Amino acid sequence: MSAKPLPRNILNGPPGSAVLSELVDAHRRERPAGTIEKLEGDTCSEVYFVVSGWLAASKSLADGQRQVVDIVLNGGMLDPGSAGSDKSAVEIEFLTRTVFVPLPRENWLRLLSVDPGLRRALLGERRAIMARMFERMLRLGKGSAENRIAYALCELCLRSSDAGLRERRAYPIPLNQPLLGDFCGLSSVHVCRTLRRLEIDGIVERTNRMDIVIHKLDALAEIAQIDPEALRGQIVSAAAPELFTACGSREPPRRAAS
Amino acid sequence: MSAKPLPRNILNGPPGSAVLSELVDAHRRERPAGTIEKLEGDTCSEVYFVVSGWLAASKSLADGQRQVVDIVLNGGMLDPGSAGSDKSAVEIEFLTRTVFVPLPRENWLRLLSVDPGLRRALLGERRAIMARMFERMLRLGKGSAENRIAYALCELCLRSSDAGLRERRAYPIPLNQPLLGDFCGLSSVHVCRTLRRLEIDGIVERTNRMDIVIHKLDALAEIAQIDPEALRGQIVSAAAPELFTACGSREPPRRAAS
DNA sequence: CGTGAACTTGATATGCCTCAATACGAGTGG
DNA sequence: CCACTCGTATTGAGGCATATCAAGTTCACG
Numbered sequence: 001m002s003a004k005p006l007p008r009n010i011l012n013g014p015p016g017s018a019v020l021s022e023l024v025d026a027h028r029r030e031r032p033a034g035t036i037e038k039l040e041g042d043t044c045s046e047v048y049f050v051v052s053g054w055l056a057a058s059k060s061l062a063d064g065q066r067q068v069v070d071i072v073l074n075g076g077m078l079d080p081g082s083a084g085s086d087k088s089a090v091e092i093e094f095l096t097r098t099v100f101v102p103l104p105r106e107n108w109l110r111l112l113s114v115d116p117g118l119r120r121a122l123l124g125e126r127r128a129i130m131a132r133m134f135e136r137m138l139r140l141g142k143g144s145a146e147n148r149i150a151y152a153l154c155e156l157c158l159r160s161s162d163a164g165l166r167e168r169r170a171y172p173i174p175l176n177q178p179l180l181g182d183f184c185g186l187s188s189v190h191v192c193r194t195l196r197r198l199e200i201d202g203i204v205e206r207t208n209r210m211d212i213v214i215h216k217l218d219a220l221a222e223i224a225q226i227d228p229e230a231l232r233g234q235i236v237s238a239a240a241p242e243l244f245t246a247c248g249s250r251e252p253p254r255r256a257a258s
Numbered sequence: 259m260s261a262k263p264l265p266r267n268i269l270n271g272p273p274g275s276a277v278l279s280e281l282v283d284a285h286r287r288e289r290p291a292g293t294i295e296k297l298e299g300d301t302c303s304e305v306y307f308v309v310s311g312w313l314a315a316s317k318s319l320a321d322g323q324r325q326v327v328d329i330v331l332n333g334g335m336l337d338p339g340s341a342g343s344d345k346s347a348v349e350i351e352f353l354t355r356t357v358f359v360p361l362p363r364e365n366w367l368r369l370l371s372v373d374p375g376l377r378r379a380l381l382g383e384r385r386a387i388m389a390r391m392f393e394r395m396l397r398l399g400k401g402s403a404e405n406r407i408a409y410a411l412c413e414l415c416l417r418s419s420d421a422g423l424r425e426r427r428a429y430p431i432p433l434n435q436p437l438l439g440d441f442c443g444l445s446s447v448h449v450c451r452t453l454r455r456l457e458i459d460g461i462v463e464r465t466n467r468m469d470i471v472i473h474k475l476d477a478l479a480e481i482a483q484i485d486p487e488a489l490r491g492q493i494v495s496a497a498a499p500e501l502f503t504a505c506g507s508r509e510p511p512r513r514a515a516s
Numbered sequence: 517c518g519t520g521a522a523c524t525t526g527a528t529a530t531g532c533c534t535c536a537a538t539a540c541g542a543g544t545g546g
Numbered sequence: 547c548c549a550c551t552c553g554t555a556t557t558g559a560g561g562c563a564t565a566t567c568a569a570g571t572t573c574a575c576g
Binding site for chain 4: 176177178188189192193196209
């Protein structure tokens with residue numbers, strides 16, 4: 001699966017294919033870690049495709065409290081727009097050096113109009129996005145701190161690696177504790193305590209600040225209240241990578257300081 | 259806007275239109291309030307369109323704690339599927355007597371393939387869904403109980419009426435307090451206390467259990483941390499009604515006991 | 517008139533936040 | 547090489563918001 005030979009779907013699709021690679025080339029961008037690409041309310045008429053890197057979409061209350069509403073990884077997409085206007089509903093920040101393609105809405109619609117496979121892939125990607133958002137809302141509303149953190153670790157590990165959830169394997173997660181707190185709806189202090197407890201209990205281990213090694217997958221899944229196998233199928237879109245393999249060479253996700 | 263003369267978009271669209279009305283007729287369903295249409299994990303290969311009524315999509319933790327992840331009203335749609343499998347990611351329950359159209363995925367994809375206007379409308383609807391989900395996640399993660407309740411009232415009032423947020427006008431909300439709690443991530447007891455406080459402060463009034471009358475819109479918007487005008491544009495899809503006006507006569511939303 | 521579900525209100529428990537102080541690690545400049 | 551500094555992580559103490567438990571009331575419905 002990691003040795004996928006050639007881009008499919010778009011580049012090799014029947015009509016409009018030539019257009020695509022030009023579009024992608026024309027819009028391809030790269031940003032260093034920590035860049036804030038857009039603020040809430042900024043004008044935005046594009047749909048974002050992440051070629052490589054991590055991106056966080058967040059919203060804030062008046063007092064500055066921030067909630068990360070989604071994290072987008074290699075092969076993922078984000079539509080920051082809201083219903084009526086051309087205003088972005090979220091703030092967009094890159095957590096790592098990131099290559100991405102902001103595709104104007106009209107171009108995106110045109111691509112969809114010519115490629116049935118793309119429409120189908122989009123449906124799958126959309127379902128994956130919604131499914132993981134649902135899981136997170138459930139935990140934001142009803143889960144304990146342990147449950148939220150454990151779930152976040154599982155989700156990010158699952159999504160960031162083809163290998164899935166495995167014991168004794170280090171997954172880099174390019175979030176510091178305040179950011180992880182904003183993702184889980186917790187204060188950074190409580191994130192620290194909760195991570196610490198998981199570590200003391202021998203369930204996970206951290207190296208280099210935020211490389212996660214799972215030692216007791218059963219226990220972690222129990223706390224996160226997930227079935228590792230099933231969750232993967234629900235929140236990771238099988239079709240997604242094909243959505244725009246065309247967009248560029250597949251670089252591995254790279255961690256970076258924020 | 260309420261006196262829209264004729265269905266547009268699909269029924270009158272160029273090709274495939276005849277197919278649509280047949281599809282809709284064939285799949286149209288009606289259920290009484292309180293019906294549970296699907297459970298988490300049930301097989302589901304359809305996309306749901308709500309013609310009239312209210313529907314709640316929820317998920318639960320092992321201990322039975324439930325979180326309502328979205329509420330769908332007249333003119334709204336819901337795709338319960340998850341990425342990989344044909345399993346529903348959510349439980350679906352009707353809050354009122356509801357007319358809806360569960361359209362098999364393949365039919366839905368085919369419709370999308372023939373109607374550019376439909377694709378565009380879907381983009382708008384999708385953005386509205388995401389925008390309101392983002393708003394709710396922000397409040398689930400970082401908002402106080404007052405903020406969550408006030409926001410929920412504003413969102414549901416905005417979405418359930420063309421009139422938007424107005425003072426001295428009764429909005430029926432067909433949720434009891436336990437359900438509102440599941441929606442806001444609060445216990446029913448605390449929902450009660452919080453609503454009571456809003457009432458004592460003269461900000462809202464309740465009649466018939468759950469008909470909401472706003473008395474101080476400014477204060478409510480302040481607590482909810484919203485701009486009523488702007489929010490409407492963000493979370494209500496202008497195009498959505500056209501998505502499937504074809505599906506049936508437009509009945510007003512009717513409240514019912516759960 | 518009885519029954520059950522929802523609502524209300526009070527009392528208590530607790531999980532998480534906030535404030536505060538310290539430790540650590542990386543980068544910087546002397 | 548060391549001192550400095552700044553951001554992040556860690557740990558403790560205390561407070562507050564919300565959950566939980568419990569009891570009583572109202573209301574819809576049979």
